[in-house]
Amino acid sequence: MSQPILDYVARYIQLDEDEKKIFLSILRPRKYLKRQFVLQAGDECRYETYVVKGCLKAYFVDPDGNSHIVQFAVEDWWISDMDSLMNGTPSTFNIDAVEDTEVLQIDRNDFNNLFARLPKFNTMYRMMLMKAFVSHQRRIVDNLCKPAKERYLDFIARYRNIEQRVPQHQIASYLGMTPEFLSQIRRKLADQS
Amino acid sequence: MSQPILDYVARYIQLDEDEKKIFLSILRPRKYLKRQFVLQAGDECRYETYVVKGCLKAYFVDPDGNSHIVQFAVEDWWISDMDSLMNGTPSTFNIDAVEDTEVLQIDRNDFNNLFARLPKFNTMYRMMLMKAFVSHQRRIVDNLCKPAKERYLDFIARYRNIEQRVPQHQIASYLGMTPEFLSQIRRKLADQS
DNA sequence: CGCGACGTTGATTTGCCTCAACGATTGTGG
């Protein structure tokens, strides 16, 4: 159960046995059923969540009721409402399960103390955030300058494993287009091949 | 010259005199003239750059030759091509000066060593990145679900100081619309008030 | 002066959305 996350951590930092013990002690395993909420917008985000098996998604529901997916998290990914987790403000995103999912969670207090107790985690988290920074910037640029068809092709090239596990209309939401339009794009691609 | 950056750092971490000395020793002051390049796409990003006075911008030029501004950096902001800075890969962004600008720069090697030499900086940088993470996510969502007019109004509300220093077509680029369309939006706003 | 950067305006086009209707599945309670 905890081996994947230890491997994950080991890619960034080396822990001694004591540190491993402390780290493992703050992880709480939990399961979510498909469609079950991990976090509802407006609530305080109480956990940083690591996905062991399954798939979660974070999404924003705008005033018109349309929902916009900001992140998928499959195996070996982390997900949370960072703003709420840092500051205790009400979260703006919902997080729920795309399929039945097993996670390991770190409580908000433990998370905020973690960096003082085990300073090495500063390094790991900083490096994770730097990678996220880069991919966020790329996503912003791509959304600005690439047409819908190209964004779709990029997505399936990069996340082939996600594409097959998530309903098509959710991919459309992630890519910033309507499900009808994505359907149209796929038809044209199928016709010409 | 260095006081602003010390104040900046002090908002996140407390340095003793030795640490201050080390930190200051890796900062290189430099001036850029309006329109001068700080970094050209394809080159290796050699510096993390802190703006003391003036304004820089980072932008991506797409295959059609259109440029898309990903970030402005005015006083007290940092700017770089993070991917290139981390990994030494060719940068995808250009960075240049919107106006005459004074900066403090940290060389790529010093930057990568900084966290080992002065571990406190892990904490500071992690916290900076967490804030950036949140604002990137918000920008992604806003670009997906807000119409152009609203994005413009949000921008001038949040960055009134930037709006007055940067040519209008660059703001349009940052907001992901054409300069013609932004001009139209502004006319309508002016008419009805 | 003359050129380049900047903003504006209008005509036209287009990428994508809206709305509505329709099968195919899946799942679920009676």
Added chain:
DNA sequence: CCACAATCGTTGAGGCAAATCAACGTCGCG
């Protein structure tokens, strides 16, 4: 085990937000 609802994808007609293209006026500056 069936009936009915919910979820999901598809298709087409029509509409709109924003892009494109082209022309023009202004300003600052070498």
